[in-house]
Amino acid sequence: MHGLFKWSSKWWPGVIPLAVFWGLAAWTSTTAVEGDVAARSNAALKDSVLDKRRISVDGRDVTFAANAFSEEGRLSAVASVEAVPGVRLVNDETRLVPEAKPFVWSAERDVVRVTLGGSAPLPSSKGKLMEAAKAGLGGVEVVDQMGLARGAPPRFDAVALLLLDQISKLKDGKITLTDNKINLAGMARDLGGREAVAAALKNLPDGYSVAANDIKAPPYIFQAYKDPVALTLTLTGYVPDNNVHAALVAAAGRKFFSEKVVDNLKASVGAPSGFAAAVVPALGALSRLSTGTLVVSDREVKLSGDALYDAAAGQIRGGLGKDFPQGWQYKAEISVKPASAPVDATVCQQLFADTLTKGRIRFESGKADIVPDSAGLLDRLIETAMRCPTTNIEIAGHTDSDGEEAANQALSEKRAQAVMDYLVRAGLPASRFTPIGYGSTQPVAANDGEDGKAQNRRIEFVVK
Amino acid sequence: MAALATFFWGWLLAALLLGFGMGWIAVVHRAQGVPKLWMRWLAVLAVALVAASFAHVVPGRFGYWLDLLLVMFALYLVGCAVGSWLRDWVVSRSKPAN
Structure with missing residues (x-):
């Protein structure tokens, strides 16, 4: 042991090359060591949930900055970096993620x-x-x-x-x-x-x-276009469901006696309340126009087109909005179609017959009240009557053979009278019309089936 | 530090061999030894450096270089001790033969 102490005093010359070795070792290994420590630290944090993680290594010292989402998470992340082999010191620059209030x-x-x-x-x-x-x-x-x-x-x-x-x-x-x-x-x-x-x-x-x-929501649109040339009624847009769809198409079929209904409607939710209650009367008003467009957009009903005569235009402008459910608006842009050229009695009769072949004036069952669905047809008849102002016209009421003949007779007379009253209200002179009831005495079809009876219940216009 | 030895083991080995060589020579070397007072001061310096290393007071790369120095120096001393002891053993064995 004493020898060792004695010899050690002569070991110093080796310190000089040792210092050189040390310098070379430091020169060559520092970057590699730092890279390895950084890689190990990052690997150790693989499963930690952190934001903005930053690891920088200086020698064997790790500066670790990150935002943690909880205090436990923060501490465990720091501990796992500290536990990495080779790490000497951890400069902890971790913070908690800021709290948002309100979030x-x-x-x-x-x-x-x-x-x-x-x-x-x-x-x-x-x-x-x-x-x-x-x-x-x-x-x-x-x-x-x-x-x-x-x-x-x-x-x-x-x-x-x-x-x-x-x-x-x-x-x-x-x-x-x-x-x-x-x-x-x-x-x-x-x-x-x-x-x-x-x-x-x-x-x-x-x-x-x-x-x-x-x-x-985008506006809920329903449109109907009456084309007098193609004789079509085109329905486009939306209806709330299949029941309303069927009801509207059926109502259109009743009101538009000579037009073919082209049905392009789609069912969709989102309809305003009272949709059917507003659209059905609006379709009735459209049926009275010669040509026209009905646009229902949400709760706004816009009707534009040509009425067949002055009084009809007035009725359509003023009458429709009253029937509407609450909250609905009605805008009418109704003009009057220029009067058609006058015709002689024979053509007039032909026009009446044509019109009444396409559609029949309908009444409440067993009564003489004209149903609103017939307004379009009556307007067409009134327009025809206006084209032959010099003629006199017999309005003939007929019934089927059901019930007592006296009652049928009375009903046919009342119905003829009701039609005449309607024409007079439209502005035609009462003197031109003679209402006559024929009861069931002049059937045009056999009364043994529903079809035949329906054909026999009719109003005819006879030009005298 | 042990985990990082792969990056500088060659230099550690060099320090050990250098120490061994220096220890081997020192036994028969006639040069002037380091005075005792110096030895004391050098020992104090070494202890101070070891203490600084353990206390982690030297930051960053300097800290790593200090650790590296101490490890290499320790191995150098071990090499010296082994070398001197071995040379001494060889010398004392060959003496009677002379």
């Missing part, structure tokens, strides 16, 4: 893109939302402007996914989640979109509520 998340859609903004609680939920948006919106550009923040309400992911699903139903608009309150604004893509969104929002988890739902 706001939003999804905004415009013509070309969907922008997700506000805050998400975790990178994973951010990724999930972006993925869901891209999948659910099919090809629309999705822009991620979401930040990360703590303080999200519970079940945030589920709610945000549900709201994203609603964004796909909008043409444009914005959905904002503020803590657990939801605000919606914008325009629905389809007619039923507003209702679909409202229905989906009923599935929100407990604790969430809709603060404001200002989603608007």
Whole structure:
């Protein structure tokens, strides 16, 4: 041992090359060591959920900066870097992700893109939302402007996914989640979109509520066009359901006696209340026009076209709005068709016969009250009567053979009188008309079937 | 430090061999030894450096270089000790034969 101490005093010359070795070792290994420590530290943080992670290594010292989403997560991330073999010191520059108060998340859609903004609680939920948006919106550009923040309400992911699903139903608009309150604004893509969104929002988890739902739907449009040349009535647009659809087409068939109904209607939700109650009388008014267009847009009914004569124009302008349900508006742009050229008695008779072959004046069952559906037909008859002002016309009422003959006789007379009264109210002189009831004495078909009886119940115009 | 030895083991080995060689020579070397007072001061310096290393007071790359220096120096000393002891053993064995 003493020898060792003695010899050691002579070991110093080797220190000089040792210093050179040390310099070379430091020169060659420092960068490699730093790279290896950085790689190990990053690997150790693989499973930690962190934002803005930054690792820089100086020698064997690691400067570790990151935003963590909880205090436990932060401490465990620092501990796992400290535990990396080879690390000498950890300069802990980690922080907690700032807390958002209130916690706001939003999804905004415009013509070309969907922008997700506000805050998400975790990178994973951010990724999930972006993925869901891209999948659910099919090809629309999705822009991620979401930040990360703590303080999200519970079940945030589920709610945000549900709201994203609603964004796909909008043409444009914005959905904002503020803590657990939801605000919606914008325009629905389809007619039923507003209702679909409202229905989906009923599935929100407990604790969430809709603060404001200002989603608007595109106008609910129904259109009818009466074409006097092609003799068609074209129905386009929307009806609330198949029952209303069938009822409207049936009503059109009754009111438009000579036109073919072209039915291009589609069923859709989102109709304003009282839709059928407004559209049926509006179709009746359209049936009285020579040519015309009926446009129903939400609760606004617009009727334009040519009436057959002055009085009819007045009745159509003034009469329709009264029948409408509350909240409905009526706009009429009715002009009067120029009077047709006068004709002689023979042509007049021919025109009456033609018109009454196409349609029959209908009455309430067993009564002499003309049903409103016959208004279009009567207008056509009045117009014809106006074209032959010098003629006198016999209005002949006929019934089928059911019931007592005396009653049938009386009914046929009353019905002929009712038609005459209608013509007089339209402005024709009473002196030109003679109402006559024939009861069932002049059948035009056998009274042994429903068809035959229906043909026998009729009003005829005979030019004298 | 052990986990990182793959990056500088060659230099550690060089320090060890250098020490061994120096130890081998020192036994029969006639040069002037380091005075005792110096030895003391050098020992104090070494202890201070070891203490600084363990206390992690030297930051960053300098800290790593200090650790590297101490490890190489320790191995150099071990090499010296082994070399001197071995040379001494060889010399003392060959003496009777002379």
